[in-house]
Amino acid sequence: MLASQSEEEPFSFYMWCDMPSRPSRNSLKDSTYLPLSELLEHGEAPTTRPSRKLTRSIEQCKKWVACIDHSNFPGHWSVGKRGCRTKVQLQMQLILSAATGSPLKLWIFSQRGLEVVSFLLIPKPEALQFVSPTRKQKRKIVSLPNSNFRATTAEWANLAKNIWRSSKEHDKVIKNSRSLRDYNSCNCRVNCGDLCLNRILQIECDSTICKLSETRSCGNTQFTTLELGISSLFREGTRVCRIDDKKGYGLVAIREFAPYELICEYTGEVINQEVVKERLSKKKVFHYYHLSLEQGLSIDSTVKGSVARFVNHSCAPNAEVQKWYVQDEPRIGLFAGSKGIIPGDEITYDYNFIWLENAEPQLCYCQSANCRGVIGKKHSPSPVSQPTKSSKRTPQEGSQPSRKRGQHKIKDNQLLKTEKDTDARRLRRSIRHKGLAPDVGNTLQRLPLHVRKQLSIDMAPPGKADDISRQLLAVLLPTEGRTRSSRQRKVVEACIKTGIPLKYTGLDIKEPFPKKRVNKRNSARKLRSSSKSSSTSKKSASETLILKEEPKNHPPPPRVSEKLKIAHIIHSSEESLSSIPFHPINQIN
Numbered sequence: 235m236l237a238s239q240s241e242e243e244p245f246s247f248y249m250w251c252d253m254p255s256r257p258s259r260n261s262l263k264d265s266t267y268l269p270l271s272e273l274l275e276h277g278e279a280p281t282t283r284p285s286r287k288l289t290r291s292i293e294q295c296k297k298w299v300a301c302i303d304h305s306n307f308p309g310h311w312s313v314g315k316r317g318c319r320t321k322v323q324l325q326m327q328l329i330l331s332a333a334t335g336s337p338l339k340l341w342i343f344s345q346r347g348l349e350v351v352s353f354l355l356i357p358k359p360e361a362l363q364f365v366s367p368t369r370k371q372k373r374k375i376v377s378l379p380n381s382n383f384r385a386t387t388a389e390w391a392n393l394a395k396n397i398w399r400s401s402k403e404h405d406k407v408i409k410n411s412r413s414l415r416d417y418n419s420c421n422c423r424v425n426c427g428d429l430c431l432n433r434i435l436q437i438e439c440d441s442t443i444c445k446l447s448e449t450r451s452c453g454n455t456q457f458t459t460l461e462l463g464i465s466s467l468f469r470e471g472t473r474v475c476r477i478d479d480k481k482g483y484g485l486v487a488i489r490e491f492a493p494y495e496l497i498c499e500y501t502g503e504v505i506n507q508e509v510v511k512e513r514l515s516k517k518k519v520f521h522y523y524h525l526s527l528e529q530g531l532s533i534d535s536t537v538k539g540s541v542a543r544f545v546n547h548s549c550a551p552n553a554e555v556q557k558w559y560v561q562d563e564p565r566i567g568l569f570a571g572s573k574g575i576i577p578g579d580e581i582t583y584d585y586n587f588i589w590l591e592n593a594e595p596q597l598c599y600c601q602s603a604n605c606r607g608v609i610g611k612k613h614s615p616s617p618v619s620q621p622t623k624s625s626k627r628t629p630q631e632g633s634q635p636s637r638k639r640g641q642h643k644i645k646d647n648q649l650l651k652t653e654k655d656t657d658a659r660r661l662r663r664s665i666r667h668k669g670l671a672p673d674v675g676n677t678l679q680r681l682p683l684h685v686r687k688q689l690s691i692d693m694a695p696p697g698k699a700d701d702i703s704r705q706l707l708a709v710l711l712p713t714e715g716r717t718r719s720s721r722q723r724k725v726v727e728a729c730i731k732t733g734i735p736l737k738y739t740g741l742d743i744k745e746p747f748p749k750k751r752v753n754k755r756n757s758a759r760k761l762r763s764s765s766k767s768s769s770t771s772k773k774s775a776s777e778t779l780i781l782k783e784e785p786k787n788h789p790p791p792p793r794v795s796e797k798l799k800i801a802h803i804i805h806s807s808e809e810s811l812s813s814i815p816f817h818p819i820n821q822i823n
């Protein structure tokens with residue numbers, strides 16, 4: 235469709251406008267569909283330019299963008315109802331045009347008479363700015379990226395599916411995940427929505443574990459649908475663009491992504507840690523392309539991978555990576571964050587890098603207000619000192635926080651201490667001490683984000699292990715008080731098998747989640763004492779870096795990560811590796 239247009243020719247768009255002046259939102263709402271044939275009857279687009287008065291700037295044109303619709307006619311655009319998805323295609327076309335440097339022509343038609351009322355020639359589309367018409371609440375100005383990226387390079391080849399370098403490791407992983415499948419099957423009748431057991435455990439439905447999967451009504455087949463290219467308007471909703479010299483290339487959205495929508499899969503070669511180390515020691519690299527998949531295994535997309543390899547790190551990301559099981563195979567997806575993504579935004583996620591013993595951490599140039607300074611650490615410890623007041627500049631000014639020479643260098647032993655005592659380890663320890671089955675961590679990890687979020691909200695003050703499981707079940711069983719359906723029972727059963735203590739899953743318990751009476755005085759006292767104990771533990775060398783950040787009198791509220799942070803890896807020890815599965819819950823303090 236789009237490809238059939240020659241690159242030399244300017245791109246043409248037919249647009250509709252109900253009056254020469256700026257149309258109102260309401261007028262667009264009632265626009266009627268005009269078939270392309272009618273438009274074509276009008277003849278070829280005008281060669282002469284209409285009066286200047288009618289030729290509007292693209293800033294005014296942006297509102298008209300919302301009402302165009304696409305037809306199958308190559309290179310032409312017909313009029314459509316407001317709210318149609320074609321605006322996305324137009325945006326894509328604009329970006330394409332910006333990339334090739336071709337001028338862009340827009341003809342704007344009147345609603346009634348089909349006369350051309352305006353004509354726009356945009357000679358430099360890369361200078362274009364328009365308001366994303368999809369965001370009502372936040373009318374953000376989107377700058378179109380100037381992409382000079384060519385997909386096939388000598389260094390990198392596109393890869394649709396993971397390549398497992400060792401079949402032995404592959405078989406082992408498949409065998410392990412099969413045990414999960416043994417008791418996971420959903421009983422959904424309508425669609426596999428938020429309460430689908432498979433979805434909750436981040437397992438994609440297939441015919442063996444879901445009755446709906448053969449029909450089209452199963453909503454939990456996102457990886458497969460993406461593979462087949464039928465889920466979205468475009469198979470690709472992204473474009474690789476040069477961001478700057480420090481970050482190199484990055485991935486920019488060229489269509490809107492709904493919250494938690496799968497953007498693409500992170501693919502590459504699946505290798506073990508020995509091979510990672512070997513590869514990294516052989517060649518000095520400027521950019522790292524390793525992502526942890528399973529314990530001891532990572533995806534290396536240095537030479538082969540999907541466009542997800544171009545996604546940069548940000549301390550305030552708009553996307554996240556999640557591990558899903560698709561037909562027993564673990565796969566990593568890049569998902570939009572809780573706010574979704576609008577066209578023109580650079581897609582980023584938190585790498586959560588773990589650095590090799592002797593590696594020097596990379597500086598972060600994400601320019602977010604809460605930038606940690608270095609890619610990878612959760613809490614920026616003192617080695618990277620904060621910029622002084624005078625040198626502080628807002629990220630909008632396009633400047634980096636100033637650092638003195640050498641300030642970014644973190645001593646290896648300090649970094650190791652940080653990694654050794656990650657939140658994950660602390661949580662795991664506390665879970666163990668409080669008698670919760672360690673597998674609960676894994677269960678929590680597989681919960682979808684909204685569930686984890688709810689857990690975090692419900693879990694103030696800092697939750698005991700008991701609370702974790704109770705809250706978990708409260709989320710899984712939202713129809714508390716009513717008779718449990720067999721589906722709900724299944725959920726509970728799965729929880730039992732994945733480590734939730736039985737006493738909280740008993741179906742005969744009428745009030746399984748009694749609200750605890752909170753004695754405010756006592757809880758305040760408890761909080762104070764816990765904060766005291768945390769300040770004492772600051773003295774212990776291994777905990778310094780993380781605990782330093784906590785305010786003395788007010789222990790931080792527990793948080794569950796909104797993201798399933800699958801660490802971008804470069805591991806040195808088994809110890810640090812073992813902390814990965816606990817990342818999603820390691821924010822609970």
Ligand SMILES: C[S@@+](CC[C@H](N)C(=O)[O-])C[C@H]1O[C@@H](n2cnc3c(N)ncnc32)[C@H](O)[C@@H]1O
Nearest residue numbers: 481482483520521522543544546547598599600
């Ligand atoms: C997975 S690659 C991302 C794609 C890479 N930018 C490229 O041009 O191919 C990760 C590397 O990108 C760079 N990078 C990503 N995010 C960054 C950031 N926020 N600040 C600085 N460098 C970043 C680092 O060199 C990192 O090792």
